[in-house]
Amino acid sequence: MADNNFNEDELFRLVPTDKFDESSLDKIDILSDPEIQIIMMELVEWLQDPNWPVFDKLTEILKKRQHILIPYIKNVLESxxxxxxxxxxxxxxxxxxxxxxxxxxxxxxxxxxxxxxxxxxxxxxxxxxxxxxxxxxx
Known part of the structure; x- marks a missing residue:
């Protein structure tokens, strides 16, 4: 996962805008760890309902990032x-x-x-x- 040199605004534009928005998931999948961490909490928010179309693919993407997900998961577990x-x-x-x-x-x-x-x-x-x-x- 190479550094794609997305700026912060570009990264936030990759975040799904609704539960059907899978348009940027392939780009999210190839983000570097530092890049995805910028939008990680926004991505984790899309894991609130397994019936949402974006849920399965996003879960698969995030499974590959378990090494950086712990603080975000703790945040949810404390909610x-x-x-x-x-x-x-x-x-x-x-x-x-x-x-x-x-x-x-x-x-x-x-x-x-x-x-x-x-x-x-x-x-x-x-x-x-x-x-x-x-x-x-x-």
Whole structure:
């Protein structure tokens, strides 16, 4: 992934504008790590719903960047959006190498140890977090 020398405005123009906008995903895929980091949080925001057409391809692109995604994932895991956390863990983080899940242990444990809820999404989130935590807690 070479440095393509996009300026910041050009990078932000690559970010999807709606859930159907896949027009720039091929360009995003070849961005250098420093370039993609500029727009990473905006890209992660498109992982809020697996039914969005942009979700699958963007997830595949971001899986290749697990080494730089941890701070952005932590940001989401500290948010109050249960569904977003669930989808991020299920579709993205579960595909990470263990070495990239280990830095998320504290956030995973917080999810697991939170009070039980009748919310089905939260129960699903806890189950996914528990699997990931167990995977790296040897």
């Amino acid at each position: 109050g959006d249960v569904e977003w956390k669930k989808y991020l863990l299920e579709y993205l983080v579960s595909n990470f190498a263990d070495e990239y899940i280990i830095p998320l242990k504290e956030e995973l444990y917080a999810i697991i140890s939170a009070e039980e809820s009748d919310d089905e999404d939260f129960t699903d989130l806890q189950a996914i977090a528990n699997k990931l935590y167990a995977r790296v807690n040897n």
